[in-house]
Amino acid sequence: MKNWGRRAMVVALAASTTLVAACATETTYRPATGSGFYRTGYSDTQIEPNRFRVTFAGNTVTDRDVVERYLLFRAAELTLQNGYDYFVMADRDTDRQARTYSTPGAWGPGFGGWGGGLWGPRWGFYGRGWGYRAWDPFWGDPWAWGGGADIRTIDRYEASAEIVMFKGTPERGNVRAFNARAVVDSIGPTVKLPRS
Numbered sequence: 001m002k003n004w005g006r007r008a009m010v011v012a013l014a015a016s017t018t019l020v021a022a023c024a025t026e027t028t029y030r031p032a033t034g035s036g037f038y039r040t041g042y043s044d045t046q047i048e049p050n051r052f053r054v055t056f057a058g059n060t061v062t063d064r065d066v067v068e069r070y071l072l073f074r075a076a077e078l079t080l081q082n083g084y085d086y087f088v089m090a091d092r093d094t095d096r097q098a099r100t101y102s103t104p105g106a107w108g109p110g111f112g113g114w115g116g117g118l119w120g121p122r123w124g125f126y127g128r129g130w131g132y133r134a135w136d137p138f139w140g141d142p143w144a145w146g147g148g149a150d151i152r153t154i155d156r157y158e159a160s161a162e163i164v165m166f167k168g169t170p171e172r173g174n175v176r177a178f179n180a181r182a183v184v185d186s187i188g189p190t191v192k193l194p195r196s
Contacts, residue, residue: 026062028194029070037097037156042074050165051090052078057158064157068094071159073191076183084165089176092161100153 032041032055040062044054056071079087170177 026066026192027058027070029073029191030194032057037099039158042070044074044078047162050082050084051162052165053160053162054078055158055160058156060154060156062157064094064096067157067159069187070191071161072178072183073187075161075163076178076180076187079163079165079180080184082165083167084180085167086170086177086179087163087165088170088174089178090162090164092159094157094159097156097158098153099156 027040030041032039032043034040038059039057040059042054042056044052046052052075054071054075056067056074058067058070075087075089079085170179
């Protein structure tokens with residue numbers, strides 16, 4: 001029985017390490033996948049023949065600068081793919097989404113722990129040096145057991161823009177107009193593509 005527990009722990013540790021390693025890299029430039037808070041990549045919707053809404057969503061380790069740069073790159077790429085020369089950003093926004101996590105406890109006093117299913121309010125948290133723990137008002141202060149709560153806020157950025165595409169050269173002095181070829185040439189070398 002001891003070997004089974006040890007093997008299960010090794011398998012769980014390997015799986016969690018693989019998951020963390022996969023999530024610890026910034027979003028590459030690719031079509032969007034996932035949904036909600038976990039959606040990453042670019043997407044675009046055609047509104048009129050020369051008007052699109054473009055978005056780029058990064059994961060939790062992708063900086064705001066990268067998200068905004070990839071949005072600009074996608075707008076330029078889309079402009080060229082549709083046979084136009086430049087685009088004007090009619091509207092642009094970057095949304096910061098934040099989630100705060102406190103990891104729930106699975107062991108300790110109260111429900112499922114030493115008290116064995118007693119009713120009452122109970123809060124879980126991750127205590128430094130002690131792992132997952134729980135606190136409930138009937139069993140006292142968990143911080144007295146050492147550590148302290150581990151509460152993390154994770155940011156994620158999503159940039160969006162409505163663009164209008166045109167042929168020819170941009171009007172001089174229009175700061176919202178971008179030459180698509182120039183954007184692709186200058187930003188292109190910094191864009192991280194997915195591994196094939």
